[in-house]
Amino acid sequence: MVEVAIFDIDGTLVDSVDLHARAWQEAFQHFGFDLPYAEIRYQIGKGGDQLLPALLPEEVVERRGKEIENYRLELFRRKYFPLVRPFPLVRELFERIRADGKRIALASSAKQEDLKTYRGIASIEGLIDAETSSNDAEQSKPHPDILEATMRRLGLSDTSAAVMIGDTPYDAEAASRIGLRSLGVLCGGFPETDLRAAGCLAIYRDPADLLAKYDESLLVRS
Numbered sequence: 151m152v153e154v155a156i157f158d159i160d161g162t163l164v165d166s167v168d169l170h171a172r173a174w175q176e177a178f179q180h181f182g183f184d185l186p187y188a189e190i191r192y193q194i195g196k197g198g199d200q201l202l203p204a205l206l207p208e209e210v211v212e213r214r215g216k217e218i219e220n221y222r223l224e225l226f227r228r229k230y231f232p233l234v235r236p237f238p239l240v241r242e243l244f245e246r247i248r249a250d251g252k253r254i255a256l257a258s259s260a261k262q263e264d265l266k267t268y269r270g271i272a273s274i275e276g277l278i279d280a281e282t283s284s285n286d287a288e289q290s291k292p293h294p295d296i297l298e299a300t301m302r303r304l305g306l307s308d309t310s311a312a313v314m315i316g317d318t319p320y321d322a323e324a325a326s327r328i329g330l331r332s333l334g335v336l337c338g339g340f341p342e343t344d345l346r347a348a349g350c351l352a353i354y355r356d357p358a359d360l361l362a363k364y365d366e367s368l369l370v371r372s
Contacts, residue, residue, distance in 0.1 A: 151311065152369050154279075155247050156300055156330070158316035159258040159265075161195065161338025163240050163272045163357065167317070168339070169230040170194045174201070177222035181214065191339070195318030197259040197290025198222070223261070231264075236272045237337050239358040244277040246364055256281040257300045257314070259290040280304050292323035297330060313368055315360070319348035333368060335360065 161167040171191035178185050185205055193201045198219035202211045206218075247254055256265065256278055262285040269275050280303040287295030297314065306312060314325035317338025325332040326349040334350035335357065336342060342353050351368060354360040360367060 152252065152313050154253045154255055154304055154306065154312040155369055156255045156257050156297065156312055156314045158195075158314075158318070158321045159256055159260060159268050159272070161317035161340075162237075162315060162321075162335055163274070164234050164236050164268060165337070166230075166234045167191065167194045169233055170226065173222055173226040173230050177218055177225055178205075180221060181218050183210075195259065195291060195316075195320040195338070195340075197284045197287075199284075200290050200292070200320075227264070231267060234268075234271050237356050237358070239361050241273045241277070243357045243361040243364070244274050246361055247369065248277055250370070252369065253279040253304065255279060255300050255304055255312075257296050258282070259284050259296065261285060291318070292320040292327075294324045294327040297324050297328055301328070317345075319344045322348035322350045325349065331368060333360070 157163060160170060171187060171194050174190050175185060175187055183206065190205065193204050202215045202219065244254055254277055260268065260283055262283040265281055265283055280300060282296050282299040282303060284290050286299040289295050309329040312330055314321055314330050314332040315335065316322065316332065317335050318340050322332040322334060322345060332350050334345035334353045336353060337356035345353055364370065
């Protein structure tokens with residue numbers, strides 16, 4: 151029986167993937183790297199520790215990676231965070247899950263200090279039982295560190311008691327590495343074929359679609 155729904159945030163609960171990609175592209179350009187937008191966008195969902203090595207030479211990452219990452223973070227908070235909007239019916243979905251007697255956790259590659267802002271944007275304050283961020287992990291998704299920290303924080307050892315919901319293949323890969331089942335949403339812009347190949351057992355358009363089909367979903371019908 152599923153006891154906990156674990157949600158990613160960016161691209162899953164809030165419309166921010168394009169904004170993150172634009173911030174990374176602008177940061178790369180600031181440091182002299184002109185990278186294609188589509189190439190950057192496909193890496194969103196990873197933390198900087200995984201995204202940078204996928205896009206830049208190893209010696210650049212070693213020498214300037216932290217500087218680039220810090221510049222990008224400050225840029226996103228200042229210029230792009232005010233543009234982030236929630237997807238429809240996120241709070242209503244969370245209220246439905248809670249009314250069903252289940253707990254809700256957030257597991258994000260974002261920084262801990264940004265989670266409060268995300269909760270406010272998504273209007274989910276007061277509905278979260280646990281949350282973990284990149285601050286709780288040595289490696290970000292697709293490594294499972296953040297989800298392992300989430301399970302510990304929830305006091306769960308049985309992975310069949312939780313389901314991961316995310317918009318990227320990296321969410322599903324991280325879940326599968328520790329035996330968690332996962333559901334995918336398309337609102338982050340990743341292809342359905344990639345989500346299924348990474349391990350998602352079912353795909354929904356967005357949180358509103360999951361809410362509409364809640365009673366037939368893995369959250370109810372194990």
